[in-house]
Amino acid sequence: MSSLSEDPGALLTAPNVESGAAHLKLRAKRLLLGVSGLAAIVLAWWVGVALVSRHSALAAQFGPVAAWRTLPALVTEDQLFVHVGASLRRIGVGLVWAILLGVPPGFLIGRFKRLEIALSPALQFLRMISPLAWMPIAVMSLGVGDPPVYFLLTFAAVWPIVISTAAGVQQIDTRWVQLGESLAATRAEMLWHIYVPGIAAHVLTGVRLAIGILWIVLVPAEMLGVNSGLGFLILDCRDRLAYPELMAVVLVIGALGFLLDSMARLVYQRFGSVRESE
Template sequence: MLSTRRHWALGLAGLIILLGLWWLGVRLFGGDGLGQLFSPQATFTSLGELLARPELYEHVLVSLKRVLLGLLLALAVGVPLGLLVGASRHLEAATTPAFQFLRMISPLSWMPIAVMLMGVGDSPIYFLLAFAAVWPILLNTAAGVRQLDPRWLQLSRSLSATPFETLRKVILPGVLGHVLTGVRLAIGILWIVLVPCEMLGVSAGLGYYILDTRDRLAYSELMAMVLLIGVLGFALDALARSLYRRRS
Protein backbone atom coordinates (compact mmCIF):
# COMPACT_ATOMS: atom_id res chain seq x y z
CA MET A 1 0.00 0.00 0.00
CA LEU A 2 1.28 3.48 -0.87
CA SER A 3 2.30 5.70 2.02
CA THR A 4 0.29 8.89 2.51
CA ARG A 5 3.23 11.09 1.51
CA ARG A 6 3.89 9.14 -1.66
CA HIS A 7 0.20 9.11 -2.49
CA TRP A 8 0.02 12.91 -2.26
CA ALA A 9 3.26 13.28 -4.22
CA LEU A 10 1.91 11.16 -7.08
CA GLY A 11 -1.36 13.11 -7.07
CA LEU A 12 0.55 16.40 -7.23
CA ALA A 13 2.69 15.05 -10.07
CA GLY A 14 -0.46 14.18 -12.01
CA LEU A 15 -1.80 17.72 -11.58
CA ILE A 16 1.52 19.21 -12.73
CA ILE A 17 1.43 16.99 -15.84
CA LEU A 18 -2.14 18.13 -16.52
CA LEU A 19 -1.05 21.76 -16.19
CA GLY A 20 1.82 21.12 -18.59
CA LEU A 21 -0.52 19.56 -21.15
CA TRP A 22 -2.83 22.55 -20.84
CA TRP A 23 0.05 24.96 -21.47
CA LEU A 24 1.34 22.87 -24.38
CA GLY A 25 -2.10 22.61 -25.97
CA VAL A 26 -2.55 26.39 -25.91
CA ARG A 27 0.95 26.89 -27.34
CA LEU A 28 0.37 24.43 -30.18
CA PHE A 29 -3.22 25.22 -31.11
CA GLY A 30 -4.00 28.60 -29.59
CA GLY A 31 -1.92 30.79 -31.86
CA ASP A 32 -0.78 34.24 -30.74
CA GLY A 33 -4.18 35.90 -30.52
CA LEU A 34 -7.44 34.86 -28.92
CA GLY A 35 -6.15 31.43 -27.91
CA GLN A 36 -3.63 32.94 -25.49
CA LEU A 37 -6.52 34.20 -23.36
CA PHE A 38 -7.12 30.55 -22.41
CA SER A 39 -3.51 29.98 -21.33
CA PRO A 40 -2.65 29.03 -17.73
CA GLN A 41 -0.93 32.38 -17.19
CA ALA A 42 -3.97 34.43 -18.24
CA THR A 43 -6.34 32.09 -16.43
CA PHE A 44 -4.55 32.24 -13.08
CA THR A 45 -4.23 36.02 -13.35
CA SER A 46 -7.98 36.33 -13.95
CA LEU A 47 -8.71 33.84 -11.18
CA GLY A 48 -6.79 35.99 -8.71
CA GLU A 49 -8.80 39.02 -9.80
CA LEU A 50 -12.08 37.11 -9.53
CA LEU A 51 -11.30 35.89 -6.02
CA ALA A 52 -10.99 39.53 -4.94
CA ARG A 53 -14.56 40.29 -6.06
CA PRO A 54 -17.33 39.79 -3.45
CA GLU A 55 -19.85 39.07 -6.21
CA LEU A 56 -18.06 35.82 -7.06
CA TYR A 57 -18.76 34.39 -3.60
CA GLU A 58 -22.43 35.28 -3.96
CA HIS A 59 -22.60 33.20 -7.14
CA VAL A 60 -20.72 30.32 -5.48
CA LEU A 61 -23.07 30.33 -2.47
CA VAL A 62 -26.14 30.35 -4.72
CA SER A 63 -24.83 27.34 -6.65
CA LEU A 64 -23.90 25.45 -3.47
CA LYS A 65 -27.37 26.11 -2.05
CA ARG A 66 -28.96 24.68 -5.19
CA VAL A 67 -26.76 21.60 -5.01
CA LEU A 68 -27.62 21.08 -1.33
CA LEU A 69 -31.37 21.44 -1.86
CA GLY A 70 -31.28 19.22 -4.93
CA LEU A 71 -29.41 16.58 -2.93
CA LEU A 72 -31.87 16.82 -0.02
CA LEU A 73 -34.81 16.38 -2.40
CA ALA A 74 -33.11 13.36 -3.96
CA LEU A 75 -32.49 11.87 -0.51
CA ALA A 76 -36.10 12.49 0.55
CA VAL A 77 -37.32 10.55 -2.49
CA GLY A 78 -34.51 8.06 -3.10
CA VAL A 79 -33.94 6.63 0.39
CA PRO A 80 -37.60 5.69 1.16
CA LEU A 81 -38.08 4.28 -2.33
CA GLY A 82 -34.81 2.38 -2.08
CA LEU A 83 -35.85 0.87 1.25
CA LEU A 84 -39.17 -0.28 -0.23
CA VAL A 85 -37.66 -1.67 -3.43
CA GLY A 86 -34.88 -3.46 -1.56
CA ALA A 87 -37.31 -5.05 0.88
CA SER A 88 -39.73 -6.45 -1.71
CA ARG A 89 -38.72 -8.66 -4.62
CA HIS A 90 -42.12 -8.14 -6.23
CA LEU A 91 -41.83 -4.36 -6.01
CA GLU A 92 -38.28 -4.57 -7.35
CA ALA A 93 -39.44 -6.60 -10.36
CA ALA A 94 -42.30 -4.18 -10.99
CA THR A 95 -40.25 -0.97 -10.76
CA THR A 96 -36.82 -1.90 -12.14
CA PRO A 97 -37.74 -1.52 -15.86
CA ALA A 98 -39.38 1.87 -15.23
CA PHE A 99 -36.50 3.12 -13.06
CA GLN A 100 -33.87 2.00 -15.55
CA PHE A 101 -35.81 3.64 -18.39
CA LEU A 102 -36.07 6.96 -16.52
CA ARG A 103 -32.47 6.78 -15.31
CA MET A 104 -31.18 6.59 -18.87
CA ILE A 105 -32.93 9.81 -19.91
CA SER A 106 -30.48 12.70 -19.66
CA PRO A 107 -31.71 15.20 -17.06
CA LEU A 108 -30.80 18.01 -19.47
CA SER A 109 -33.33 16.71 -21.99
CA TRP A 110 -36.05 17.66 -19.51
CA MET A 111 -34.90 21.31 -19.47
CA PRO A 112 -37.40 22.73 -22.02
CA ILE A 113 -40.29 20.81 -20.44
CA ALA A 114 -39.33 21.89 -16.91
CA VAL A 115 -39.18 25.55 -17.96
CA MET A 116 -42.53 25.38 -19.76
CA LEU A 117 -44.25 23.74 -16.77
CA MET A 118 -42.50 25.51 -13.89
CA GLY A 119 -41.42 28.77 -15.44
CA VAL A 120 -38.02 30.44 -15.31
CA GLY A 121 -36.29 30.47 -11.94
CA ASP A 122 -35.09 28.07 -9.28
CA SER A 123 -37.98 25.59 -9.44
CA PRO A 124 -36.96 23.86 -12.70
CA ILE A 125 -33.34 23.80 -11.51
CA TYR A 126 -34.30 21.98 -8.31
CA PHE A 127 -36.40 19.51 -10.29
CA LEU A 128 -33.60 18.76 -12.74
CA LEU A 129 -30.97 18.40 -10.01
CA ALA A 130 -33.18 16.12 -7.92
CA PHE A 131 -34.06 14.03 -10.97
CA ALA A 132 -30.37 13.63 -11.80
CA ALA A 133 -29.32 12.73 -8.24
CA VAL A 134 -32.12 10.43 -7.16
CA TRP A 135 -31.06 7.33 -9.13
CA PRO A 136 -27.68 6.54 -7.52
CA ILE A 137 -29.21 7.12 -4.08
CA LEU A 138 -32.24 4.93 -4.78
CA LEU A 139 -30.31 2.08 -6.39
CA ASN A 140 -27.55 2.03 -3.76
CA THR A 141 -30.08 2.11 -0.92
CA ALA A 142 -31.97 -0.82 -2.45
CA ALA A 143 -28.71 -2.74 -2.88
CA GLY A 144 -27.86 -2.08 0.77
CA VAL A 145 -31.20 -3.49 1.94
CA ARG A 146 -30.74 -6.63 -0.16
CA GLN A 147 -27.28 -7.18 1.35
CA LEU A 148 -28.39 -6.92 4.97
CA ASP A 149 -27.54 -9.98 7.05
CA PRO A 150 -30.85 -11.89 7.51
CA ARG A 151 -29.73 -12.88 10.98
CA TRP A 152 -29.99 -9.24 12.10
CA LEU A 153 -33.63 -9.14 11.04
CA GLN A 154 -34.31 -12.50 12.68
CA LEU A 155 -32.76 -11.26 15.91
CA SER A 156 -34.87 -8.12 15.74
CA ARG A 157 -38.04 -10.18 15.34
CA SER A 158 -37.03 -12.53 18.15
CA LEU A 159 -36.69 -9.52 20.45
CA SER A 160 -40.19 -8.39 19.48
CA ALA A 161 -38.96 -5.15 17.97
CA THR A 162 -41.56 -3.00 16.26
CA PRO A 163 -41.19 -2.29 12.52
CA PHE A 164 -40.08 1.25 13.34
CA GLU A 165 -37.46 0.00 15.81
CA THR A 166 -36.19 -2.50 13.24
CA LEU A 167 -35.94 0.27 10.68
CA ARG A 168 -34.14 2.64 13.04
CA LYS A 169 -31.84 0.19 14.80
CA VAL A 170 -31.10 -2.41 12.12
CA ILE A 171 -31.96 -1.38 8.58
CA LEU A 172 -30.85 2.26 8.48
CA PRO A 173 -27.46 1.65 10.15
CA GLY A 174 -26.96 -1.36 7.87
CA VAL A 175 -27.57 0.57 4.64
CA LEU A 176 -25.84 3.82 5.67
CA GLY A 177 -22.63 2.93 3.82
CA HIS A 178 -24.55 2.28 0.62
CA VAL A 179 -26.50 5.52 1.02
CA LEU A 180 -23.26 7.49 1.42
CA THR A 181 -21.87 5.82 -1.70
CA GLY A 182 -25.00 6.92 -3.53
CA VAL A 183 -24.61 10.44 -2.13
CA ARG A 184 -21.03 10.67 -3.41
CA LEU A 185 -22.10 9.55 -6.89
CA ALA A 186 -25.06 11.94 -6.75
CA ILE A 187 -22.84 14.91 -5.87
CA GLY A 188 -20.69 14.25 -8.92
CA ILE A 189 -23.76 14.12 -11.16
CA LEU A 190 -25.27 17.21 -9.53
CA TRP A 191 -22.15 19.25 -10.09
CA ILE A 192 -22.02 18.29 -13.78
CA VAL A 193 -25.71 19.05 -14.36
CA LEU A 194 -25.71 22.28 -12.30
CA VAL A 195 -23.88 24.57 -14.75
CA PRO A 196 -26.14 24.01 -17.79
CA CYS A 197 -29.18 24.19 -15.50
CA GLU A 198 -28.06 27.63 -14.33
CA MET A 199 -28.22 28.82 -17.92
CA LEU A 200 -32.04 28.67 -17.76
CA GLY A 201 -32.54 32.39 -17.37
CA VAL A 202 -31.55 32.79 -13.71
CA SER A 203 -29.56 35.80 -12.59
CA ALA A 204 -27.05 34.16 -10.24
CA GLY A 205 -24.90 31.06 -9.99
CA LEU A 206 -21.77 29.68 -11.60
CA GLY A 207 -23.51 28.74 -14.84
CA TYR A 208 -24.96 32.23 -15.13
CA TYR A 209 -21.55 33.76 -14.45
CA ILE A 210 -19.96 31.69 -17.23
CA LEU A 211 -22.54 33.05 -19.69
CA ASP A 212 -21.85 36.54 -18.39
CA THR A 213 -18.10 36.22 -19.02
CA ARG A 214 -18.81 34.93 -22.53
CA ASP A 215 -21.14 37.83 -23.30
CA ARG A 216 -18.52 40.30 -22.03
CA LEU A 217 -15.86 38.55 -24.18
CA ALA A 218 -13.82 38.07 -20.99
CA TYR A 219 -12.37 34.77 -22.13
CA SER A 220 -9.63 34.53 -19.53
CA GLU A 221 -12.29 34.99 -16.83
CA LEU A 222 -14.38 32.28 -18.52
CA MET A 223 -11.47 29.86 -18.29
CA ALA A 224 -10.88 30.92 -14.69
CA MET A 225 -14.51 30.05 -13.91
CA VAL A 226 -14.09 26.64 -15.53
CA LEU A 227 -11.05 26.07 -13.33
CA LEU A 228 -12.92 27.24 -10.22
CA ILE A 229 -15.83 24.91 -10.96
CA GLY A 230 -13.37 22.02 -11.16
CA VAL A 231 -11.76 22.98 -7.84
CA LEU A 232 -15.12 23.29 -6.07
CA GLY A 233 -16.30 19.96 -7.50
CA PHE A 234 -13.08 18.30 -6.36
CA ALA A 235 -13.61 19.72 -2.86
CA LEU A 236 -17.20 18.46 -2.71
CA ASP A 237 -16.11 14.98 -3.75
CA ALA A 238 -13.33 15.03 -1.14
CA LEU A 239 -15.91 15.99 1.50
CA ALA A 240 -18.16 13.10 0.46
CA ARG A 241 -15.22 10.66 0.60
CA SER A 242 -14.30 11.98 4.04
CA LEU A 243 -17.82 11.36 5.33
CA TYR A 244 -17.75 7.82 3.95
CA ARG A 245 -14.38 7.05 5.56
CA ARG A 246 -15.52 8.51 8.88
CA ARG A 247 -18.58 6.27 8.82
CA SER A 248 -16.38 3.24 8.03
Protein backbone atom coordinates in the same frame (compact mmCIF):
# COMPACT_ATOMS: atom_id res chain seq x y z
CA MET B 1 20.15 -4.97 28.30
CA SER B 2 18.45 -2.65 25.81
CA SER B 3 16.04 0.06 26.78
CA LEU B 4 13.22 -1.77 25.05
CA SER B 5 13.61 -4.78 27.33
CA GLU B 6 13.72 -2.52 30.36
CA ASP B 7 10.48 -0.80 29.36
CA PRO B 8 7.72 -3.29 28.44
CA GLY B 9 5.53 -0.45 27.21
CA ALA B 10 8.09 0.36 24.54
CA LEU B 11 7.57 -3.09 23.06
CA LEU B 12 3.94 -2.16 22.50
CA THR B 13 4.45 1.36 21.26
CA ALA B 14 7.36 0.69 18.89
CA PRO B 15 5.27 -1.21 16.30
CA ASN B 16 2.61 1.49 16.49
CA VAL B 17 5.20 4.19 15.83
CA GLU B 18 6.61 2.24 12.90
CA SER B 19 3.16 1.66 11.40
CA GLY B 20 2.29 5.33 11.89
CA ALA B 21 5.47 6.42 10.15
CA ALA B 22 4.80 4.01 7.30
CA HIS B 23 1.26 5.35 6.98
CA LEU B 24 2.50 8.95 6.83
CA LYS B 25 5.10 7.98 4.26
CA LEU B 26 2.43 6.31 2.13
CA ARG B 27 0.16 9.35 2.36
CA ALA B 28 3.02 11.67 1.40
CA LYS B 29 3.83 9.47 -1.57
CA ARG B 30 0.22 9.46 -2.73
CA LEU B 31 0.01 13.24 -2.30
CA LEU B 32 3.17 13.71 -4.33
CA LEU B 33 1.84 11.50 -7.11
CA GLY B 34 -1.47 13.37 -7.14
CA VAL B 35 0.23 16.76 -7.33
CA SER B 36 2.48 15.45 -10.10
CA GLY B 37 -0.55 14.35 -12.09
CA LEU B 38 -2.19 17.76 -11.74
CA ALA B 39 1.04 19.48 -12.72
CA ALA B 40 1.29 17.28 -15.82
CA ILE B 41 -2.24 18.27 -16.85
CA VAL B 42 -1.52 21.98 -16.39
CA LEU B 43 1.71 21.62 -18.33
CA ALA B 44 -0.08 19.87 -21.20
CA TRP B 45 -2.71 22.63 -21.14
CA TRP B 46 -0.03 25.34 -21.27
CA VAL B 47 1.89 23.64 -24.09
CA GLY B 48 -1.26 23.06 -26.12
CA VAL B 49 -2.37 26.68 -25.84
CA ALA B 50 1.16 27.88 -26.66
CA LEU B 51 1.23 25.81 -29.83
CA VAL B 52 -2.22 26.92 -30.98
CA SER B 53 -1.57 30.59 -30.14
CA ARG B 54 1.17 30.69 -32.77
CA HIS B 55 -1.58 30.69 -35.38
CA SER B 56 -4.29 32.47 -33.38
CA ALA B 57 -3.69 35.24 -30.87
CA LEU B 58 -7.12 34.59 -29.41
CA ALA B 59 -6.06 31.16 -28.17
CA ALA B 60 -3.61 32.72 -25.70
CA GLN B 61 -6.57 34.00 -23.67
CA PHE B 62 -7.56 30.40 -22.87
CA GLY B 63 -4.23 29.52 -21.29
CA PRO B 64 -3.57 28.78 -17.60
CA VAL B 65 -1.43 31.91 -17.13
CA ALA B 66 -4.21 34.21 -18.36
CA ALA B 67 -6.78 32.39 -16.21
CA TRP B 68 -4.60 32.70 -13.10
CA ARG B 69 -3.97 36.40 -13.66
CA THR B 70 -7.66 37.22 -14.00
CA LEU B 71 -8.72 35.27 -10.91
CA PRO B 72 -8.37 38.27 -8.50
CA ALA B 73 -10.59 40.40 -10.75
CA LEU B 74 -13.09 37.56 -10.88
CA VAL B 75 -13.30 37.61 -7.09
CA THR B 76 -13.55 41.38 -6.63
CA GLU B 77 -15.37 42.62 -9.72
CA ASP B 78 -17.55 39.64 -10.65
CA GLN B 79 -18.39 38.65 -7.06
CA LEU B 80 -17.20 35.08 -7.46
CA PHE B 81 -18.10 34.07 -3.91
CA VAL B 82 -21.70 35.18 -4.40
CA HIS B 83 -22.01 32.90 -7.41
CA VAL B 84 -20.27 30.05 -5.60
CA GLY B 85 -22.69 30.43 -2.68
CA ALA B 86 -25.70 30.35 -5.02
CA SER B 87 -24.43 27.19 -6.72
CA LEU B 88 -23.68 25.43 -3.43
CA ARG B 89 -27.14 26.36 -2.14
CA ARG B 90 -28.75 24.78 -5.20
CA ILE B 91 -26.58 21.69 -4.80
CA GLY B 92 -27.67 21.40 -1.17
CA VAL B 93 -31.37 21.78 -1.95
CA GLY B 94 -31.20 19.29 -4.83
CA LEU B 95 -29.32 16.76 -2.70
CA VAL B 96 -31.75 17.04 0.21
CA TRP B 97 -34.74 16.53 -2.07
CA ALA B 98 -33.00 13.58 -3.76
CA ILE B 99 -32.38 11.94 -0.38
CA LEU B 100 -35.95 12.52 0.79
CA LEU B 101 -37.41 11.20 -2.46
CA GLY B 102 -34.86 8.45 -3.05
CA VAL B 103 -34.31 6.64 0.25
CA PRO B 104 -37.94 5.57 1.00
CA PRO B 105 -38.66 4.01 -2.44
CA GLY B 106 -35.17 2.49 -2.46
CA PHE B 107 -35.88 0.88 0.91
CA LEU B 108 -39.22 -0.50 -0.29
CA ILE B 109 -37.73 -1.80 -3.54
CA GLY B 110 -34.99 -3.59 -1.64
CA ARG B 111 -37.40 -4.93 0.97
CA PHE B 112 -40.08 -6.36 -1.33
CA LYS B 113 -38.98 -8.48 -4.27
CA ARG B 114 -42.25 -8.15 -6.18
CA LEU B 115 -42.07 -4.38 -5.97
CA GLU B 116 -38.53 -4.50 -7.35
CA ILE B 117 -39.63 -6.66 -10.28
CA ALA B 118 -42.58 -4.36 -10.98
CA LEU B 119 -40.68 -1.07 -10.79
CA SER B 120 -37.23 -1.95 -12.14
CA PRO B 121 -38.11 -1.48 -15.84
CA ALA B 122 -39.70 1.92 -15.19
CA LEU B 123 -36.82 3.07 -12.99
CA GLN B 124 -34.21 1.99 -15.53
CA PHE B 125 -36.15 3.75 -18.29
CA LEU B 126 -36.36 7.02 -16.36
CA ARG B 127 -32.76 6.78 -15.16
CA MET B 128 -31.48 6.61 -18.72
CA ILE B 129 -33.16 9.88 -19.71
CA SER B 130 -30.69 12.73 -19.50
CA PRO B 131 -31.78 15.33 -16.91
CA LEU B 132 -30.98 18.04 -19.45
CA ALA B 133 -33.64 16.60 -21.75
CA TRP B 134 -36.21 17.85 -19.23
CA MET B 135 -35.00 21.45 -19.44
CA PRO B 136 -37.73 22.75 -21.83
CA ILE B 137 -40.45 20.95 -19.88
CA ALA B 138 -39.10 22.23 -16.57
CA VAL B 139 -39.08 25.83 -17.80
CA MET B 140 -42.58 25.61 -19.29
CA SER B 141 -43.97 23.99 -16.13
CA LEU B 142 -42.07 25.83 -13.40
CA GLY B 143 -41.02 29.05 -15.11
CA VAL B 144 -37.55 30.57 -14.90
CA GLY B 145 -35.42 30.88 -11.80
CA ASP B 146 -34.57 28.36 -9.12
CA PRO B 147 -37.55 25.95 -9.31
CA PRO B 148 -36.59 24.32 -12.64
CA VAL B 149 -32.97 24.12 -11.48
CA TYR B 150 -34.04 22.32 -8.31
CA PHE B 151 -36.16 19.93 -10.38
CA LEU B 152 -33.32 19.06 -12.75
CA LEU B 153 -30.81 18.57 -9.94
CA THR B 154 -33.19 16.40 -7.94
CA PHE B 155 -34.06 14.30 -10.99
CA ALA B 156 -30.37 13.79 -11.72
CA ALA B 157 -29.38 12.85 -8.16
CA VAL B 158 -32.26 10.64 -7.06
CA TRP B 159 -31.39 7.53 -9.07
CA PRO B 160 -28.04 6.59 -7.53
CA ILE B 161 -29.59 7.06 -4.09
CA VAL B 162 -32.55 4.81 -4.94
CA ILE B 163 -30.32 2.09 -6.39
CA SER B 164 -27.75 2.23 -3.58
CA THR B 165 -30.44 2.14 -0.89
CA ALA B 166 -32.14 -0.85 -2.50
CA ALA B 167 -28.80 -2.66 -2.76
CA GLY B 168 -28.09 -1.94 0.90
CA VAL B 169 -31.42 -3.41 2.03
CA GLN B 170 -30.90 -6.53 -0.06
CA GLN B 171 -27.43 -7.12 1.40
CA ILE B 172 -28.47 -6.91 5.04
CA ASP B 173 -27.66 -10.15 6.85
CA THR B 174 -30.96 -12.01 7.29
CA ARG B 175 -29.76 -13.33 10.65
CA TRP B 176 -29.98 -9.81 12.07
CA VAL B 177 -33.54 -9.49 10.80
CA GLN B 178 -34.46 -12.87 12.26
CA LEU B 179 -32.87 -11.90 15.58
CA GLY B 180 -34.91 -8.71 15.75
CA GLU B 181 -38.10 -10.57 14.93
CA SER B 182 -37.35 -13.26 17.52
CA LEU B 183 -36.94 -10.53 20.14
CA ALA B 184 -40.36 -9.12 19.19
CA ALA B 185 -38.88 -5.82 18.06
CA THR B 186 -41.35 -3.25 16.82
CA ARG B 187 -41.21 -1.91 13.27
CA ALA B 188 -39.63 1.30 14.50
CA GLU B 189 -36.98 -0.64 16.43
CA MET B 190 -36.27 -2.88 13.44
CA LEU B 191 -35.93 0.16 11.22
CA TRP B 192 -33.66 2.12 13.55
CA HIS B 193 -31.46 -0.64 14.96
CA ILE B 194 -31.17 -3.03 12.00
CA TYR B 195 -32.07 -1.44 8.69
CA VAL B 196 -30.62 2.04 9.20
CA PRO B 197 -27.17 0.79 10.31
CA GLY B 198 -27.29 -1.85 7.57
CA ILE B 199 -27.94 0.56 4.70
CA ALA B 200 -26.01 3.61 5.98
CA ALA B 201 -22.84 2.81 4.02
CA HIS B 202 -24.78 2.19 0.81
CA VAL B 203 -26.79 5.38 1.20
CA LEU B 204 -23.58 7.37 1.70
CA THR B 205 -22.17 5.76 -1.43
CA GLY B 206 -25.26 6.83 -3.34
CA VAL B 207 -24.95 10.35 -1.94
CA ARG B 208 -21.34 10.59 -3.08
CA LEU B 209 -22.30 9.45 -6.59
CA ALA B 210 -25.22 11.90 -6.55
CA ILE B 211 -22.91 14.81 -5.65
CA GLY B 212 -20.75 14.07 -8.68
CA ILE B 213 -23.79 13.99 -10.96
CA LEU B 214 -25.22 17.14 -9.40
CA TRP B 215 -22.04 19.08 -10.01
CA ILE B 216 -22.02 18.05 -13.67
CA VAL B 217 -25.68 18.96 -14.24
CA LEU B 218 -25.46 22.20 -12.24
CA VAL B 219 -23.66 24.35 -14.84
CA PRO B 220 -26.10 23.79 -17.73
CA ALA B 221 -29.04 23.92 -15.32
CA GLU B 222 -27.95 27.39 -14.16
CA MET B 223 -28.38 28.64 -17.70
CA LEU B 224 -32.17 28.59 -17.29
CA GLY B 225 -32.79 32.25 -16.62
CA VAL B 226 -31.13 32.58 -13.21
CA ASN B 227 -29.00 35.61 -12.43
CA SER B 228 -26.41 33.95 -10.19
CA GLY B 229 -24.36 30.81 -9.98
CA LEU B 230 -21.33 29.42 -11.76
CA GLY B 231 -23.34 28.43 -14.82
CA PHE B 232 -24.66 31.97 -15.13
CA LEU B 233 -21.13 33.30 -14.69
CA ILE B 234 -19.91 31.10 -17.56
CA LEU B 235 -22.56 32.60 -19.85
CA ASP B 236 -21.80 36.11 -18.65
CA CYS B 237 -18.08 35.74 -19.39
CA ARG B 238 -18.87 34.34 -22.81
CA ASP B 239 -21.19 37.22 -23.67
CA ARG B 240 -18.56 39.75 -22.57
CA LEU B 241 -15.87 37.86 -24.52
CA ALA B 242 -13.93 37.64 -21.25
CA TYR B 243 -12.26 34.35 -22.13
CA PRO B 244 -9.55 34.43 -19.42
CA GLU B 245 -12.27 34.90 -16.80
CA LEU B 246 -14.25 32.07 -18.39
CA MET B 247 -11.28 29.73 -18.02
CA ALA B 248 -10.81 30.91 -14.44
CA VAL B 249 -14.44 29.97 -13.72
CA VAL B 250 -13.80 26.54 -15.26
CA LEU B 251 -10.88 26.08 -12.86
CA VAL B 252 -13.05 27.14 -9.92
CA ILE B 253 -15.73 24.63 -10.94
CA GLY B 254 -13.16 21.84 -11.08
CA ALA B 255 -11.63 22.80 -7.72
CA LEU B 256 -14.99 23.02 -5.96
CA GLY B 257 -16.12 19.71 -7.44
CA PHE B 258 -12.91 18.11 -6.18
CA LEU B 259 -13.47 19.53 -2.69
CA LEU B 260 -17.09 18.35 -2.60
CA ASP B 261 -16.08 14.82 -3.58
CA SER B 262 -13.30 14.86 -0.97
CA MET B 263 -15.75 15.93 1.72
CA ALA B 264 -18.19 13.19 0.69
CA ARG B 265 -15.36 10.65 0.81
CA LEU B 266 -14.35 11.79 4.30
CA VAL B 267 -17.94 11.49 5.51
CA TYR B 268 -18.10 7.97 4.11
CA GLN B 269 -14.82 7.01 5.76
CA ARG B 270 -16.03 8.47 9.05
CA PHE B 271 -19.50 6.93 9.15
CA GLY B 272 -19.91 4.44 6.33
CA SER B 273 -16.82 2.37 7.10
CA VAL B 274 -17.80 2.25 10.77
CA ARG B 275 -21.24 0.93 9.87
CA GLU B 276 -19.75 -1.70 7.57
CA SER B 277 -17.34 -2.90 10.30
CA GLU B 278 -20.22 -3.28 12.70
